[in-house]
Amino acid sequence: MLNIAIDDKDALYRNGMEIFLEEIFLEEQKESVQFNCLTKTNAIQADIIVKSFVAGAEYICQPMLKYRSKPGMIIGIYSGDKSPYHEKLPLCIKNIVFVNRSEPLYTARKQVVQGWKDNIENPELLPCKKCLKCKYRTLTxxxxxxxxxxxxxxxxxxxxxxxxxxxxxxxxxxxxxxxxxxxxxxxxxxxxxxxxxxxxxxxxxxxx
Incomplete structure (x- = not known):
């Protein structure tokens, strides 16, 4: 069973995301899923993390995510026209898959399936604990x-x-x-x- 931890305040969107992910992994991976709210505890062992990102959050350290102990997929949910991808994503979200809230289901599905294959079928050592080498941005x-x-x-x-x-x-x-x-x-x-x-x-x- 896949453990999926979600952090999103929009209850309607969250419910839709749960149905969306359940369908994907039952069909693509033949895996049942279990959903929980994202916490510091379950973030460590979650197979999939779904987390909302406000504008600018893709530049900063994500303390809840940097202690993950197993490879898995992070899905970042964002709004607006600006793509949050950039060259120096913090190490804790280096392999994130960003999905726009207004994304058509077929493109969101394609991104999630590809992200799962990249992060799970070809796992890499998690780089997120190497904070001194991270290029995240801070305030003076x-x-x-x-x-x-x-x-x-x-x-x-x-x-x-x-x-x-x-x-x-x-x-x-x-x-x-x-x-x-x-x-x-x-x-x-x-x-x-x-x-x-x-x-x-x-x-x-x-x-x-």
Whole structure:
């Protein structure tokens, strides 16, 4: 039996994904499947991980995924027109298969089946624990501070006043953050920072 761990807040999409994957693996692999919510515990041994990605998340470390102890497939679910693939994906998601939420079923099926063959039939040693060799991106200390205030709802004028720096400096840091993580809008930036805060607890990025 294949263990599939899913992290997605959209219950309707999640249910559809479960039906979709069950059909694929019963037909292609003659394997029954068991679904669970993704946790730090089951991420280690899951055969397949399905995880939603907000814009920019494909550039950062994924702590929950880097301790996997067995080869398996990661399916990254994303929205929007921008492809999240890039040359220096973090090692913990190096072999990820990205699927767009609006992807036609036949192309999503093709991607998943090929990804399964690549990751399971030709397993490689997991590189994800070699963090020092990973090219994942981070925020600078100043950007972390500015990010904290942005998440609290402060605008750049407020932040400049609170930090005692010029508003243009705050604006420049904000633009650098958006450029570093390939974000197109303030909405994308806030979603990204909120996701970073929730999924990077060991770093305590935004704690006072």
């Amino acid at each position: 200390p100043q950007q972390m501070t500015i990010a904290k205030y942005l998440l609290r709802g402060n605008d750049i004028i407020d932040i400049a006043h609170l930090l005692g720096i010029h508003v243009k400096t705050v604006s420049a840091h904000k633009r650098l953050m958006m450029s570093k993580f390939n974000l197109s809008s303030d909405c994308d930036l806030l979603h990204f920072l909120n996701n970073l805060e929730k999924h990077s607890p060991p770093i305590h990025l935004f704690m006072d």
